[in-house]
Amino acid sequence: MEDEKEKPIFPRFDFTAGEVLLIDKPYKWTSFDVVGKIRNALKPLKLKVGHAGTLDPLATGLLIVCTGKRTKTIDELQAQEKEYIGTFTLGATTPSYDLETIPDSFFDITNLTEQDLLRASLTFVGAIEQYPPVHSAVKMQGERLYEKARRGESVELKPRRVTIYEFELTRIALPEVNFRVVCSKGTYIRSLAHDFGKAVGAGAYLSELRRTRSGNFHVRDAWNVLELSDHIRSLKEQGLLINDEGEHS
Structure with missing residues (x-):
């Protein structure tokens, strides 16, 4: 049951102000595994990272991960059909x-x-x-x-x-x-x-x-978690992320 999708392209992120990340959760990963992968990619930035709606390890598909100030919207996102x-x-x-x-x-x-x-x-x-x-x-x-x-x-x-x-x-x-x-x-x-x-x-x-x-978020727009993690590290190396003080990292 594969979904045809086009990987989203973002030149950079503002994780402190908050991002809503769409992840295609892999088989046998826990939702916490995905959050941990994103959190580790963001180091040394110390930001809140959480997910909106748990998926069982044996399930795959759309997992919404929020960072920074967007973690305040998790309850709202979880409530969607x-x-x-x-x-x-x-x-x-x-x-x-x-x-x-x-x-x-x-x-x-x-x-x-x-x-x-x-x-x-x-x-x-x-x-x-x-x-x-x-x-x-x-x-x-x-x-x-x-x-x-x-x-x-x-x-x-x-x-x-x-x-x-x-x-x-x-x-x-x-x-x-x-x-x-x-x-x-x-x-x-x-x-x-x-x-x-x-x-x-x-x-x-x-x-x-x-x-x-x-809700209105679809798995066809989601990232592979490993590709996203590598992308975040690449942006960090290029100084295209924003740190806790609102400056480029």
Whole structure:
């Protein structure tokens, strides 16, 4: 699921005044890994760097990173609707609802039809309640749920209300189903995969995920994080960055 894109060209940045950087997060990188890479490229400038909307390590796609004074807009950016494309694999479930853990239950899907799947998808459009995965970064009593899950502790999850604006199945080739979804902040696509499996009377887990859009920002306009890091260092060497005092570095 590759996106055709033209790499943005910026002659220089003003990171202190604030930049909104669009990054195409690589597979198996954490969102914090991306922030750390940008922060290291900016040294010795001491600037705030943060991201607007976490992506799981196994997901790829658009990650918005803010620097300097633009970090104050992170909450606003996080609140925007998101678009994802990806793949559900039917016929099994995993504890994490994705490929972070191995399948632990299996189901017969030989009688599932395309109409069964399409009908089920319609039931998820609109305001719904979903439970976050046990293997998630949601905090409970000051600790991430995945930390409790890794210790084998049971936790009582609370549902959260989210909105699915669009949900379409773009390819059906069982056991795989490709999809596109537009949703509100806080939606767990892993939970959507798990719940979709329940709705069709079989298991399902998320086997691929890519964030393509957040608000008006699109992944086709995003940087490769390594290329951006090198670009920042190059600008720094040329004295085209602006330091904390508003002067060129």
